[in-house]
Each structure stands twice: as C-alpha cells, then as structure tokens.
Amino acid sequence: MAGSVRMSGRLSALAYFSCVALVTALGFAAAMQLRPPFGHSMRQLLGLEQVPQANPGSFYALRVAPLLESNCTGCHGARMQKAQLRLDSFAAVMRGARHGAVVRPGDAKHSELFLRIVLPASDDKAMPPSGKTALTQDEITVFKLWIAAGASGAQRTIKGAPKLVVPVKIPEVDSGRVQRLRAPLAGAVRQLQNRFPGIIVYESRASADLEIHASLKGVSFGDVELHALAPLQSRIVRADFSGTAITDASAPTLAAMNSLRVLRLMNTKVSDATIRALAPLKSLHALTVGGTAVTRNALAPLRQKGVAIYGGDDAQ
Numbered sequence: 052m053a054g055s056v057r058m059s060g061r062l063s064a065l066a067y068f069s070c071v072a073l074v075t076a077l078g079f080a081a082a083m084q085l086r087p088p089f090g091h092s093m094r095q096l097l098g099l100e101q102v103p104q105a106n107p108g109s110f111y112a113l114r115v116a117p118l119l120e121s122n123c124t125g126c127h128g129a130r131m132q133k134a135q136l137r138l139d140s141f142a143a144v145m146r147g148a149r150h151g152a153v154v155r156p157g158d159a160k161h162s163e164l165f166l167r168i169v170l171p172a173s174d175d176k177a178m179p180p181s182g183k184t185a186l187t188q189d190e191i192t193v194f195k196l197w198i199a200a201g202a203s204g205a206q207r208t209i210k211g212a213p214k215l216v217v218p219v220k221i222p223e224v225d226s227g228r229v230q231r232l233r234a235p236l237a238g239a240v241r242q243l244q245n246r247f248p249g250i251i252v253y254e255s256r257a258s259a260d261l262e263i264h265a266s267l268k269g270v271s272f273g274d275v276e277l278h279a280l281a282p283l284q285s286r287i288v289r290a291d292f293s294g295t296a297i298t299d300a301s302a303p304t305l306a307a308m309n310s311l312r313v314l315r316l317m318n319t320k321v322s323d324a325t326i327r328a329l330a331p332l333k334s335l336h337a338l339t340v341g342g343t344a345v346t347r348n349a350l351a352p353l354r355q356k357g358v359a360i361y362g363g364d365d366a367q
Contacts, residue, residue: 105204323349
C-alpha cells in the first residue's frame with residue numbers, strides 16, 4: 052500500500068511520532084489553559100513571559116512578604132503547596148493558584164488572597180486556618196492597600212499604610228557556651244551566693260560576668276565580707292557598696308577587680324587612699340563617691356581618664 056501506511060495497517064514511524072507530538076502539544080495547551088500557574092511557568096521557562104520580580108526596598112518586600120512568610124508559607128511554600136499555590140516569592144504570589152490568580156492588581160475586593168484573610172475564623176476557607184494566630188487589623192490593611200495600589204513589586208511607599216512595628220526579638224542563649232564560660236568560677240559563685248544571699252548575680256543570662264549588690268546588706272557588710280569576694284574579682288563588672296561599712300582597708304581588693312566598669316561607694320568610710328588605688332583600673336567608667344571623705348584632687352586623675360564621677364562635687 053502506498054503512502055505512510057504499511058500493508059499491516061500500522062502507521063509509519065513518522066506518522067506515529069507526528070501524532071504523539073500533536074497530542075502532547077494539545078495536552079500542554081490544555082494544561083496551560085486549565086492550570087494558569089502551570090501556563091505562566093511554562094511561558095516564563097520558554098522566555099515568552101517575564102518573571103515578576105520585587106525590589107528589595109519595595110513595600111511588598113518590606114511589609115507584605117514578611118506577613119506571608121510568617122502566616123502563609125507553612126501551607127503555601129517550598130515544602131507544601133495547597134491548591135497548587137505558593138506564596139514564598141513575588142513571582143509565585145502573582146502566578147496564583149490552581150484555578151487562577153489570587154491577586155487582582157487594583158481590586159482587593161475581588162482578590163482571593165484578600166477575601167480569604169477577611170473571612171471569620173469560623174469559616175472553613177478563612178486564612179490563616181483555624182488554630183493559627185489571626186492577622187491583626189493593621190496587617191489586613193497592609194494587604195488591602197498593597198493590592199488596591201496595584202500589587203506592585205517596585206512601589207516603595209503606600210499612603211495610609213499602618214506604621215511598621217518591629218517586633219522585639221530576644222536572642223536565643225547558647226546555654227552550653229554560657230556554662231563553659233561560668234565553669235571556672237561556678238563553685239566559688241555558688242558558695243558565696245549561699246553565704247551572701249541575693250547580693251551576687253550574673254550580669255545577664257548569657258554572661259559569666261557578675262554584679263555585686265552589697266548595699267542590700269548595709270553596715271553588716273564590711274571589709275571582711277568584701278575580701279571574701281576576692282575569688283570572683285576577675286569577673287565582677289558592677290559593684291554597689293553604698294551604705295556598707297567598708298573602709299580603705301578594702302582598697303587592694305577593689306583595685307584587683309580589673310573588669311570593674313561601675314563602682315558605687317556612696318556613704319562609705321573610704322577616702323583618697325581608695326581612690327588612688329583605683330587609678331590603674333582600665334575598664335572603670337563610672338564611680339559614685341557622694342557622702343565620703345574623698346577629695347576633688349584625688350578624683351582628678353580618674354576624671355582625666357574619662358571616668359564619670361557622681362557625687363564628686365560634694366566631696367571635700
């Protein structure tokens with residue numbers, strides 16, 4: 052038999068592959084029509100459509116994207132795409148979901164993304180879904196204004212947008228690192244904390260440096276008690292001995308606190324001898340001496356080094 056059909060009735064290889072190509076092309080065309088996100092992806096892959104991009108300093112990048120990241124990408128991100136919708140990039144947001152666009156630039160009221168976030172929490176279609184923190188009114192307004200202004204990836208400001216409130220983030224503490232820093236003096240700290248309850252504390256939960264609040268003990272805390280703190284002297288950064296019974300006999304112990312930054316000696320029995328002993332301290336930047344026998348002349352070298360003196364004007 053002539054042509055492309057053989058005697059067996061089968062199509063020739065050329066005709067077969069032509070049919071396969073035609074069916075495949077028709078399948079792609081149908082998929083691109085029925086699945087808009089797939090259609091956009093294919094056209095962008097073939098260079099027939101530009102991939103939407105958002106500028107780093109745009110309203111979208113600074114205000115909209117963080118809200119999508121914290122509220123939406125768990126279900127519509129790289130790992131999961133419910134309804135074939137991704138919201139982890141500007142291009143994905145503008146591409147839309149299985150059944151089409153979720154953002155209609157300039158028309159928030161008919162944008163699926165906006166309609167879902169204003170539904171009551173009891174509605175099965177509400178976003179974020181039940182059990183998750185609902186968006187605040189300000190956050191909803193950010194979406195509404197962005198879409199109404201054209202859903203741009205370049206526009207930097209939008210009139211009437213709520214003021215951005217930066218959440219306070221408490222940094223995580225590396226407990227292992229803190230324990231290693233505290234380990235050399237941990238035993239001595241515990242022992243002295245038991246002896247002097249409430250006056251020896253760490254500067255912060257992430258630090259091995261110490262603060263001494265001996266003023267809480269009043270005159271029951273004197274030179275003997277201060278000398279007992281000597282094992283901790285390298286880690287003491289703040290010390291308040293105001294109102295205690297310490298005297299110049301404690302000068303050598305104070306002078307050995309080479310990490311000391313803030314020292315309060317108000318209403319104690321120290322004199323110029325103690326102040327002169329403090330002169331070599333390189334970290335000291337604040338000293339309180341009101342109500343003592345310290346003279347202005349003795350304070351002069353510390354002032355010249357930039358140490359802030361409080362109560363010095365009242366000294367003799």
